[in-house]
Amino acid sequence: MLKLFKIIKPYRIVVAFILVLIFLQSLAELYLPTIMADIVDTGIVRGDISYIIKMGVVMLLVAAGGTVCAFVASFSSAKISAKFGQLLRGRVFAHVEEFSLQEFDNLGTASLINRATNDITQVQQLLTMMLRMMVRAPMMCAGGIIMAVSKDAGLSLVIVAVIPILVASVYVVMAKSMPLYKAMQAKLDKLNLVLRENLTGVRVIRAFNRAVYEQERFDAANLDLTGTAIKVNKVMATMMPLMMLVLNFSIIGIIWFGSLRIEHGGIQVGDLMAFIQYAMQILFALMMFSMMIVMIPRASVSAARINEVLDTAPVIRDTAGAGKAGIPDCVTQFEQREDTSHQSMGTSPPTGNVTDGISSKREMALLETIGSSGVCIKFINVTFSYPGAEKPALANISFTAEPGEVTAIIGGTGSGKSTLVNLIPRFYDVDSGGVLVDGVDVRQWLQSDLRAKIGLVPQKAMLFSGTVADNIRYGKEDATDQEIWRAARVAQAASFIADLKDGFDTVIAQGGTNVSGGQKQRLTIARALVRRPMIYLFDDSFSALDFKTDAELRAALRKETAGATVLMVTQRVSTVLNADKIIVLDKGRIAGLGKHRQLMETCEVYREIVSSQLAGGELA
Structure with missing residues (x-):
């Protein structure tokens, strides 16, 4: 996955700017409980209204500054993630364009489409979460621990006891979900294949009254995918309740032991309130990290599938020295x-x-x-x-x-x-x-x-969405109207084109479904002829x-x-x-x-x- 993230290297300055903003946001959030503790211990206990107002204004300014940093960081991270998705899709498409027919046969068209769309989206979403949470969560966790220890080191043992439980929970969930996500992506490929065949072969399906069979075939692939998705979601569904349970018991423990500390004068009320806030920040940081961890298994599977495409070297490539004349020795014998x-x-x-x-x-x-x-x-x-x-x-x-x-x-x-x-x-x-x-x-x-x-007219006539002229001009991008007309006339296509409503400007439907088989063949022949x-x-x-x-x-x-x-x-x-x-x-x-x-x-x-x-x- 890190290999894919190198794509955003040209935007490292923007990424650094996002990290600085997230750091400032984290500092603001970590400072707020301390301000609140001062307001309680100094302002409320002593009845100093002016101090309460002064610190309240400071608290508002810190909160506003953190909000602005969060907004700018979120906007920038979303923009970087979108750019990452654009660049990665472009790289995958350009690489696939170099594939020989053998690579298409091995990987499959439906799978390549799924990898260029769904898989890239999964990695893109993970990048967004990483920019927003992966940096913020450690900052909040480490900062919260430091601030909590500064308030009361003994009470921090409650947090120390809770963290291993959370880490173990995350590990178990990841271990169970990774294989399921891998299977789910393969089954999504199968579903896309069935759907693509149904959409492209709808005429044959209806002609042979096989709609019911195809519905059953689709339902089988759909149920297979759904079953796997339910399994993996059941595993993931245990994460949040478990973490909330641990969080709530942690708060209960902190309040219990904190009240005893207050009773013996070891800590003030405001400091206990601040400690509870820091404990929640630490635990919520771990929850944020676990939420992102939940996305990692699926995104890592998607990243592996994308890398498989990018690492697939085309069997047919231009050899060293290609373009120079090289006559095999067997020519003379032949x-x-x-x-x-x-x-x-x-x-x-x-x-x-x-x-x-x-x-x-x-x-x-x-x-x-x-x-x-x-x-x-x-x-x-x-x-x-x-x-x-x-x-x-x-x-x-x-x-x-x-x-x-x-x-x-x-x-x-x-x-x-x-x-x-x-x-x-x-x-x-x-x-x-x-x-x-x-x-x-x-x-x-x-x-x-x-x-x-070479001017190739393939066995299966293939037309692209666009006008009749666009399809003929596909053989020669700068072909003039006269050249297009001449090619159509030689291909015996001029007569039926003239009968079309808009002539050469008539729009061809996807796959050429609005023209007959013979007309498609004549248009593909014209496409080759215009190239001369x-x-x-x-x-x-x-x-x-x-x-x-x-x-x-x-x-x-x-x-x-x-x-x-x-x-x-x-x-x-x-x-x-x-x-x-x-x-x-x-x-x-x-x-x-x-x-x-x-x-x-x-x-x-x-x-x-x-x-x-x-x-x-x-x-x-």
Whole structure:
């Protein structure tokens, strides 16, 4: 937890100012019983009205000064705590943004949201309590003991006897509550997960009449959390009655022994009153400390969960020397094998030079501006496995995607098509082999530079809250209205956008729920097109389109992406018929590579896919 509190180091002067104010407030509160004792012993006993008035004014001024210090300290501590929460949330968000998909898979989206909101709030509340009480309580306790001893050392033994009982009570409560709070945070994650799935999947739930089942599922998670919360609150509920019981018995003991001391002339009435006040201040300081201790278990669990996020190092990071050209030794061997392959197939070898390294910044800027030239993509003996998987998702994948060509990837469900595409922008790193972009292993690129070359249309069309124009402009922040319109026209989205009430200014609901699946796909395609990248990755991006729109879109794309490198994952044979190169995947391996007619003759897996979708006449 202390590791997190280092975030407020830039505000240490303000924190020191708060501590000074709390110190002054504590001094004022400690001085008040002494003034009251003087008023009783000197003013009331002797009947000195002027002394009573004079000391009464002093008492009011001291109380007013303490109140002002308390107000300013409370305001400042609340402000510092809010700033701490803001900075910590920003740090967590920035760190999570660097995560690869593997970290998201391990930690879970629902848990990350809970850690960035509820857990940070718990730590923030503890900081507020610490600034207000953790400093004040020891000051009040130590000061109260000193002042009480100064009034009557013998009577102070009552307080000495009580303190170990209070400390033991706090220790027992903490020992029992810590594991319960840890379990409660995990169960809160589970509840958030169930709630998130219910809200995002409400259409499916209603379509299958599973509302009752989901209600039962939510109730089970809710009752599980509630049961744990009740257990921990029962433990915490014993704290206050126990401490009040000890406090009241302490006051009884002080009054009992104090009255005997007065009877024997060992202490005056005013001093006994002041002693009682100091005893209450000491015990209330311990109570304040225990109240804060009550918050520590939950906040410490939350702090550990936040630190787990911050300490999680992304698996995929920019390596030392990233951004400099680095060509693996296996490129030459692969090119030799590929030349042999081309000779046996009777085709010409690719003309692109993969050993050019990374283009100069000026050339890169020019290419990105005109968006008409692609780069060569090579897969060299790539093998990749998901964490914990028994078998690799991809095994020994080798092929080349040339600029100006459409490379289509087809295969059955679970054959590794999307996985293959995800390796190019380096969402995952390969286990062995290499993925080369412009002759350089993707691990040698700066991730920002690599992804700046890519326009990705994901399998699941994702839109953000905002207008239609905002969603298209997401691909290029400074895109002009003309560029947005052109991208929409090529993506076959201009017609339905024109029919919307506000056209490009129409607001898209969260998750794009106010547009159809096909419309969402066309908007995500427009988002990639407006970027005019060197590489286009279409991951089953036409599945929700009708065949007419699909054909029109592919025709428009061929003109728009001429010169760029295009990889197109699809389930439809009609989409790959005219591709320059078709890669057939089967159980993570390449079952065939070539054009349609060639694969019909040489690849059984491809023939099965084609025969399942096309009629006899179309097969010919």
